[in-house]
Amino acid sequence: MTPAARRWLVRAGGVGLLLVAIALPWSVDAYTTSLFARTLVLGLVGVSVALLTGLAGLPTLGQTGPYAAGAYASALVAMHVSSVGVVQVLTGAAAGALFALLTVPLVVYARGVVVLMITLAIGELTVTAAGRWTSVTGGTDGLAGIPAIQPVWGMAPLASDRARYLYTLVVVGVVIAAMVMLLRTPAGLLLRASRDDEARTRASGHRVTGYLAVTFVGAGAVAGIAGSLLITAQQYVSPADFGFDVSALLLLGVVIGGAASIGGAIVGTALVIAVRDWLSGLLPGYAPLLLGGLFVLTAYLFPRGVAGFSTELANLVRSRSRGRTGPGDRPGTGIQGRPSRGEPVGAAPVSSGETR
């Protein structure tokens, strides 16, 4: 498939998915609609995970942290200050960004699996704090009775699941469009260069740590917005929304979707949530098994995830016909994180001289 044809196919698929997403609340019942709204919310958190894991090379299990910060901040604002959506979304973004800003020194100096462990700790500490800080978060009982949202000043509160779903869809769409536009600017090049070969990027005078810090705070803001949408979608929040299982599912969804792809992150997260919520109804107790199987299959067959499907398939066919096993090694695959000592990924192993 030529790159142009591939791009066209991806675009057509995106438009198709968007149309389905818009038509959805008129074709399913209210309960399913609210499930879809929550899937969208988690999809947006998944996008922030993909931004860090695939584009910045910082694999994370801790995006539930800013997600929770945004959710609780928005819930408090909704209950005590304002039911206006714009205010709540901005509060969520600010809370998520602030949370990321406070934790950024712990993360940006580490790489690879160490980031995974640190972010895991951050996520777990956040859940524990949310469970203990009863006066603010309501403890393990959570915060209930959050009033319905009105998107902008003067609008009627959104009373139906369909309206809340559409509101969520619009906000998620706007945030993702803004992110895609931002990543298409030359600033996106710097991020990709830093992930490809950090030492080389530094050798060109770039402040890689600074770029990573900005990206981390940005991803925190996105997760915080998702938190405010969670409040809108389910009008209730408790520490159970931010547990380790959520972090793990998100990372799984992002890896399945293709870590470096924003569209793939949403599709992957939706797939994982679908397996968890719907298939577990059909085959009770087997959801974790199915997820595990899905993960192994993806990691083995498509290291670049669903988004890299066609490329991987082409490589697989090509390499099999050449007598090699396994998919061809390509730069920027999966969840490998960044090479810690700046070994150029995919550089030709030609070297005739000393190496010390």
Place this chain on the structure above:
Amino acid sequence: MTAFATTPLLTAEAVVRRYGSLVAVDRVDLRVADGERHALIGPNGAGKTTLLDLIGGATRVDGGRIRFDGRDITRLGPARRARIGIGRIHQRPAVWPSLTAVENVVVAGWHQAGGFRGVRTRARYRRRLREPAMALLDRVGLAGVASTTAAHLSHGERRQLEIAMALAGRPRLLLLDEPAAGLSGVEVHRLAELLAELPRDVSVLLVEHRLDLVYALADTVTVLHDGRLVTSGEPDEIRNAPAVRRAYAEAVR
């Protein structure tokens, strides 16, 4: 000792680098004058690449000082050194594989174009970064593959791309680590031309095993052996110096 008596651009004073009990660079003094072409030669393991790493900032010295343009840069990191004018070409071409050739040059020339201020508008990005990058690609003979992903370039093309990237940073001192390694005869010829055409406001510190390239290009040749400086002088002196022959002969034996 050297032909260039002018003020030095780079001075390394008694720099030391140890790896455990191994002394990779042992109290080496080095001066590179403004506009000079300075070559570092020596057998494998002499510490040439390590010395370049110390000057570029990829590794830190265990002793001694490094001054660049009258300023002590011993404690500066590689990014700072790159911004004040030290460019580097690596032994294995280090390019960003998922970026296209022209994007590689753009990212490398980012700070010369004014950083984020240089890309505030699309027109400015085009004028300050994209167009100069295309011109550089043309100069190294890669205009035809400008939108090819670097991962899909050949070894020789990556080498040329890295030279374009180094030039995009408008360095005052260019550190070249075996630029001819792994290149075909035609490519080496092209490389030699390219290096000879470099303007004299760029100083060059070259590590190279191909002595024909070294003698054709260098004003000064410094010989290292076992991490120590053996001798330094004009190409003609070095070619016939007994100390040099001894150093190479020992390495062979």
